[in-house]
Every structure is written in structure tokens, then in C-alpha cells.
Amino acid sequence: xxxMVQRLSPLDVVLDQRDGSTLTFEQVYASSLNDVARWIRxxxxxxxxxxxxxxxxxxxVRRKLSDFDGRNQRGWLYRIAQRTVRDYxxxxxxxxxxxxxxxxxxHYDAAASSDDPSExxxxxxxxxxxxxxxxxxxxxxxxxxxxxxxxxYSGEEIAEMQGIPLNTVWTRLHHARKEFLxxxxxxxxxxxxx
Amino acid sequence: MKRLRENLEDSEPSVRAGAALLSKVxxxxxxxxxxxxxxxxxxxxxxxxxxxxxxxxxxxxxLLIVGIAGASAGERWYxxxxxxxxxxxxxxxxxxxxxxxxRAAPAARPAALPEVSVDVExxxxxEAEVKPAPTxxxxxxxxxxxLMMEALQARxxxxxxxxxxxxxxxxxxxxxxxxxxxxxxxxxxxAAARSDPSAAKLAQNYLASFPRGRFRKQAEQVLASQx
Numbered sequence: 001x002x003x004m005v006q007r008l009s010p011l012d013v014v015l016d017q018r019d020g021s022t023l024t025f026e027q028v029y030a031s032s033l034n035d036v037a038r039w040i041r042x043x044x045x046x047x048x049x050x051x052x053x054x055x056x057x058x059x060x061v062r063r064k065l066s067d068f069d070g071r072n073q074r075g076w077l078y079r080i081a082q083r084t085v086r087d088y089x090x091x092x093x094x095x096x097x098x099x100x101x102x103x104x105x106x107h108y109d110a111a112a113s114s115d116d117p118s119e120x121x122x123x124x125x126x127x128x129x130x131x132x133x134x135x136x137x138x139x140x141x142x143x144x145x146x147x148x149x150x151x152x153y154s155g156e157e158i159a160e161m162q163g164i165p166l167n168t169v170w171t172r173l174h175h176a177r178k179e180f181l182x183x184x185x186x187x188x189x190x191x192x193x194x
Numbered sequence: 195m196k197r198l199r200e201n202l203e204d205s206e207p208s209v210r211a212g213a214a215l216l217s218k219v220x221x222x223x224x225x226x227x228x229x230x231x232x233x234x235x236x237x238x239x240x241x242x243x244x245x246x247x248x249x250x251x252x253x254x255x256x257l258l259i260v261g262i263a264g265a266s267a268g269e270r271w272y273x274x275x276x277x278x279x280x281x282x283x284x285x286x287x288x289x290x291x292x293x294x295x296x297r298a299a300p301a302a303r304p305a306a307l308p309e310v311s312v313d314v315e316x317x318x319x320x321e322a323e324v325k326p327a328p329t330x331x332x333x334x335x336x337x338x339x340x341l342m343m344e345a346l347q348a349r350x351x352x353x354x355x356x357x358x359x360x361x362x363x364x365x366x367x368x369x370x371x372x373x374x375x376x377x378x379x380x381x382x383x384x385a386a387a388r389s390d391p392s393a394a395k396l397a398q399n400y401l402a403s404f405p406r407g408r409f410r411k412q413a414e415q416v417l418a419s420q421x
Contacts, residue, residue, distance in 0.1 A: 033232070034224055041222040050222070055232045059239055126218035149198050151221045170195065177198060184215065185208040 023070065025062050032077050033058075039078055039161070042146035043085040044139065047127075057084050078161035133183045141176035148173055338368045345380050358384035375400075379409040386416045394420040 033054065040053045060080050068076055130150075134142045144162075147153045148169075155173070159166045199216040201209050224232070345360035361381040365374060378400040385393035397413040397420075404410070 029233075029236070033229065037224045037228075038222045047222075051224075051228050051232060054224070055235045055239075058232070058236045062236070123218055123220065126215055130215055130219050148195075149216055150219055152197075155195060173195070180198075181206075181208045181212050184212045 023065075023068075023073075025065055028061055028065070028073065028077070029058055032073075035074070036077060036081055038151045039081045039147070040085055042143050042151055043082060044142070045085050045088065049088065053081075053084055053088055056088075057081050060084065072160065072163070074157070074161045075163050079163075129187075133180065133187065136183055137176060137179055141172055141179060144169060144172040145176035145180060149177075338364050338371050338373060341367070342373045342376060342380075345377070349380055349384055354384040354387040358388070358390070375404050375407055375409070378403065379407075379412065382413060382416050383409075386419065391420075 036057050037050050037054045040050050040057070041047070045053045057077070057080050060083075061077065064080070134146065137145070144158060147158050148155065153161075155166055155169045159169045162169070197216075198209070199213050201213040202217065204210050204213065341360055341364045345357045345364065348354075348360060349357035357380055361377040361384065364371065364377040365381070368374065371377070378396065382393050382396035382400055384390075385396055393416050397416040400407060400413045401410065401417075407413075
């Protein structure tokens with residue numbers, strides 16, 4: 001288990017690992033910030049909420065770094081992201097049911113990617129269509145599909161972060177693809193070209 | 195495994211369409227602005243955040259309890275606020291039959307006059323409720339309340355005969371009425387005030403019907419004075 005955790009400043013939480021090396025919050029943050037944001041998106045976080053959710057994940061990371069055993073950092077972070085998104089969905093459901101408020105809009109941060117407005121618009125439309133289709137899939141299949149097909153992770157990486165055997169990843173991906181292509185075909189028959 | 199977006203030339207139309215759609219979508223990337231904001235917020239956030247009691251699983255039962263308590267207190271407050279008090283302002287502690295009542299103080303004979311609790315709902319409603327069938331069970335605010343009010347006022351005005359007559363009328367009309375105990379008490383007390391020999395019988399009747407009644411002491415006094 002962990003040997004020692006030092007706290008110097010909000011971003012200087014240090015974890016002494018078993019192998020003698022140290023892992024600081026700063027390192028975790030710098031190496032995983034964009035990955036965490038991608039996982040949140042793959043797990044179903046809306047673009048407008050990804051920023052808030054990423055921040056929440058790193059607040060949990062800072063709080064729990066002392067409990068981390070130093071093994072499978074990606075898997076540990078992924079589980080925190082998963083729980084954070086689940087809580088966020090629960091809160092969104094609560095707001096919708098009890099407070100009657102609509103969840104945040106599918107805002108797309110254009111500045112994040114391209115300067116060409118038409119390209120941004122086209123991508124925005126494609127994303128809207130894609131995530132609209134993916135919303136009809138089960139969470140497990142959708143997440144694996146997005147991580148592999150959209151975010152570009154390898155099967156091995158997905159298996160590591162999800163803590164499942166590689167074959168399970170391929171099986172999930174196989175079913176997710178079949179379902180996705182069926183949804184695309186249905187969408188095409190319904191009139192809109194996906 | 196080959197990614198789906200690479201199958202743009204596939205023979206299957208749905209695969210081609212799916213690949214075309216996926217090829218238009220890029221991996222999610224945080225903008226420099228977003229990175230800066232996240233960093234600033236993580237640095238600014240004090241540690242130990244995330245009070246568990248604010249989470250829905252904790253907050254919902256809490257809200258439920260507060261809501262129920264608020265609703266029941268609000269209902270009581272509303273009843274108390276909408277109840278008129280024509281006789282006196284001092285309310286009695288709530289009883290199972292009469293949650294909001296006004297206690298009429300004895301007037302003519304303080305020592306012997308029983309304390310009578312009568313509901314004092316708004317007069318028009320009470321008047322409208324006097325009409326129901328004699329056997330109907332009267333609630334404190336229901337049938338017969340105005341009759342008892344009248345009896346009480348007559349007794350306080352010193353008209354014991356009228357009070358006795360009205361209480362007898364109440365008992366005849368509403369044999370199982372909610373104010374039967376008060377009616378009997380006024381009856382024996384009024385009879386005693388008039389030195390009516392029926393006072394003892396009425397008091398006995400009261401004690402038999404309400405062995406642990408609120409006016410037991412007064413009934414026993416009447417019986418003792420008649421011996």
C-alpha cells in the first residue's frame with residue numbers, strides 16, 4: 001500500500017508509491033486531463049457539462065490520491081469519472097423531475113477545434129446525429145463504441161481502464177457496431193441521411 | 195481491429211453511411227480556455243468539499259421529512275388562523291374530538307358550572323350544518339354546534355331554563371353527537387341552578403355515560419348537593 005502522502009499546496013499532493021517513485025497530483029492532472037474529458041464525453045456527459053465534470057473528477061482525485069494504491073492509474077481515474085458522470089445524471093434526473101428544469105443544452109465549444117465556421121457547423125451536425133443515435137444504445141455498448149470508434153483508444157487501453165478482459169471489449173464492440181449500423185440504416189430509411 | 199471510419203468504401207451501404215458519419219466527428223479535445231478554467235477552479239476549490247448531505251440520496255429523505263412536518267404544521271396554523279373566536283381568545287389544548295376549540299368560562303355559578311368546549315366555526319357554515327338527520331354523528335364543527343352555542347350563551351346570560359331546554363334538544367336530535375358530553379353537563383348544571391330535581395338524574399346519567407368525563411367533579415358536586 002501507499003507509504004506516505006504529503007500535502008504542500010492544493011496541487012502538490014504527493015503519493016509515494018511502493019516502487020519508491022512519487023506521484024504528484026500535478027502529474028496526474030497534466031497527464032490525464034484530456035483523457036478524463038474524453039471519457040466523460042464517452043460516458044454520456046454533455047459537451048456543455050464536460051468542463052464542470054472534469055473539474056469534479058480532479059477534485060475527487062485530489063481528495064482520494066492518498067487512498068490510491070498506485071496500480072492502474074487509468075483504471076482508477078476512469079472509475080472516478082464513471083461515478084462522477086453517474087452522479088451527474090442522477091442530479092440531472094432530479095432537476096428534471098423535481099425542479100422541472102431542462103438539462104443543459106448541447107452547446108458545442110467551437111473554439112475548441114476549428115476556425116472554419118462551416119466545418120464547425122458540419123461537425124456539430126454530425127455530432128448531434130451521432131450522439132442522437134448512440135443515445136438509443138445501452139450505456140456499456142455506447143461507451144465502448146465511443147472510446148474505440150470516436151476517441152481512438154485501442155482495445156487494450158479500454159480493457160485496462162474499464163478493468164475488463166480484452167475479449168469482453170471486442171464482444172461489446174462487435175454488438176455495439178451491429179446495433180449502430182442497424183440504427184444508421186433505420187435512420188436512412190426514415191428519410192434523413194446519417 | 196479496423197475502425198469503422200476506415201470503411202468508407204465498404205460494399206454495405208449502412209457501413210459506408212456509418213463510416214461517413216464517424217469520419218466527420220473528431221475526438222473530444224479541451225480548448226486552452228477550458229483547460230485554464232478547470233485548472234483555476236481546481237486550485238481555488240478548498241479541500242474537503244462535497245458535503246454528503248447535499249447529495250440526492252441524503253437530501254431527498256431530509257426534504258421529505260421537512261415537507262411532511264411543514265405540511266402538518268401549516269395545516270394546523272391555517273386552521274387556527276381561519277377559526278373565529280367569538281367568545282374568548284384563549285384556545286384550549288387540542289383534543290381528539292375538537293382540535294380547535296374555545297373554552298367558555300363559567301358565568302353565573304363559577305363553582306358549579308362545567309367548562310364546556312364548543313367548536314366555533316364560521317356562523318354561516320354552522321347554520322347550514324344544523325339541518326342533517328337526527329341520527330347523524332355530529333362532529334365538533336358539524337350538526338348541532340350552533341344549538342350548543344346557543345345553550346351556552348343562554349346559560350352565561352343566566353337563562354338556565356333555556357340552556358337546559360336547548361341541551362335537551364341537542365341530546366334528542368343528536369344522541370350520539372360529538373358534543374353530547376357538553377350537552378349533558380350543561381343540562382345537569384342548569385337543572386341544579388334552577389333547583390330542578392332532575393339535576394341529580396342528569397348528573398347520574400352523565401357519570402354513567404362518561405365515567406372519566408371532564409365534568410365528573412361537577413356532576414359529583416351536584417349529586418352531593420342533592421342528597
